[in-house]
């Protein structure tokens with residue numbers, strides 16, 4: 001039942017407006033066969049719109065959509081052969097779990113025996129063998145979304161589309177089902193577009209993460225690349241936590257931050273000579289003051305996060321608060337009120353003018 | 354957390370019940386009298402069955418009822434579904450149109466038929482069904498509108514579409530089963546109207562069950578009361594058949610098999 005080869009998807013220059021709102025602005029995205037791309041972005045940035053246009057549930061104003069190299073603009077949703085899982089629970093309330101899964105085959109007039117066989121196969125894939133005869137209201141939220149996933153996969157879709165399928169679930173079920181979606185997707189090899197506004201979810205599940213803002217895909221790269229080498233300031237600020245530290249560009253083109261020189265890059269082509277440097281909490285190191293390095297900050301707070309502890313420190317010179325993350329076992333060396341030396345350990349930070 | 358009913362509540366309920374039931378019991382009792390009220394029996398009902406035209410007229414009305422119900426569903430379900438799925442700007446006007454039959458006198462429909470209805474329809478009794486569809490619109494519109502408001506229609510329709518279903522398949526397989534009780538309500542309203550409507554049938558000179566009752570009842574008071582009991586029970590039977598008959602096949606599978 002697997003279609004290991006997968007199918008490629010290309011969205012080229014897709015633009016969609018609702019009245020004066022530009023939901024997608026010259027949106028470009030290429031998904032390789034069998035790949036799982038997560039679209040990540042703040043609320044209202046156009047993630048759902050991109051997904052719905054690909055599914056044929058909305059129409060773009062301009063741009064091309066190629067599936068397996070063929071332009072599908074104008075093909076209605078029910079002919080696009082795309083499996084979709086919605087954010088809201090969407091099982092058909094009057095059908096049993098098995099009937100829900102078999103629905104796509106039923107409307108295609110596939111024989112009853114085949115329907116039942118494949119529906120059972122999928123039920124097993126999502127781990128719900130016991131529930132085939134139940135109605136949707138007799139399932140938990142997590143189970144309903146599993147059935148919705150099975151229903152979407154039942155038609156052997158060329159593309160699987162998931163619009164925040166986990167957002168209605170509580171944290172534990174969410175992580176579990178997320179891992180399961182990844183396993184199933186790898187197993188069946190279907191090209192997948194996964195929309196979420198949860199960074200951790202996107203990072204954990206995706207081969208590539210596409211970061212969106214104002215209807216534009218700003219960066220689409222591996223989770224590591226998006227986190228470690230954000231393409232511009234807005235991606236850097238959106239993905240993961242950031243300290244914004246006052247910085248000045250020096251004559252030898254480095255950034256001076258609290259008296260330290262740090263290498264930087266300038267993808268946005270800034271001309272300003274000063275601004276705020278973006279430094280991640282784990283790129284800041286704390287140390288005890290020495291005679292060469294007098295204290296430049298004081299610890300004001302500790303937040304225990306499990307393996308890591310976040311320490312807040314107030315910079316003496318300007319009163320700014322910094323956030324530093326370190327392994328919890330080392331955090332006890334920096335109790336609240338201790339004077340510390342903050343060192344920046346980064347080589348190519350971004351500057352926000 | 355069930356609220357208990359107070360004695361006052363029970364009293365009100367009891368009064369309402371009595372108001373509803375006492376006349377019916379009286380009518381049933383009356384209809385069973387025979388022979389100047391000295392004996393009881395089914396003689397009046399036998400009299401009904403013996404009247405000429407009973408079966409034929411009842412059958413005519415039953416056909417009218419069935420056709421009315423089908424037309425109502427064919428016309429109203431897709432229209433109201435469309436209103437709920439992005440046709441919202443038409444909602445005000447369609448709502449208004451559906452209310453108009455409440456204020457238009459029935460006689461003007463009769464006039465309208467004579468001037469505007471296609472001749473081939475005017476020549477059959479089924480023209481009444483088309484009028485009944487119009488007359489029931491205020492009620493069937495409400496029933497279906499409420500039903501569709503109670504389900505996540507857009508999500509279900511989009512899920513069905515992306516699974517590959519056509520709009521017709523979506524309506525028949527997903528939407529209509531999800532609003533079963535609203536559909537039952539609409540069917541019941543249209544059937545009840547079609548079985549009992551008198552004025553239009555008379556104005557357009559058709560023989561239906563209600564006009565037939567009117568004719569035969571002139572000569573026999575006890576028979577007339579029996580007939581009204583008969584119609585009442587008949588209407589109840591229709592309710593039962595519609596509401597319980599084609600029971601959703603899952604309602605008895607609620608426990609996991």
Ligand SMILES: Nc1ncnc2c1ncn2[C@@H]1O[C@H](COP(=O)(O)OP(=O)(O)OP(=O)(O)O)[C@@H](O)[C@H]1O
Nearest residue numbers: 018021022023042043044045046047048049050197
């Ligand atoms: N049917 C619509 N009519 C008018 N505006 C719309 C419609 N659908 C979306 N929009 C607008 O288009 C923009 C993009 O919406 P979209 O639903 O794609 O956002 P999103 O990224 O999915 O957000 P969220 O994370 O909140 O779901 C928003 O500004 C939204 O208000």
Ligand SMILES: [Mg+2]
Nearest residue numbers: 047048049163
């Ligand atoms: Mg959305």
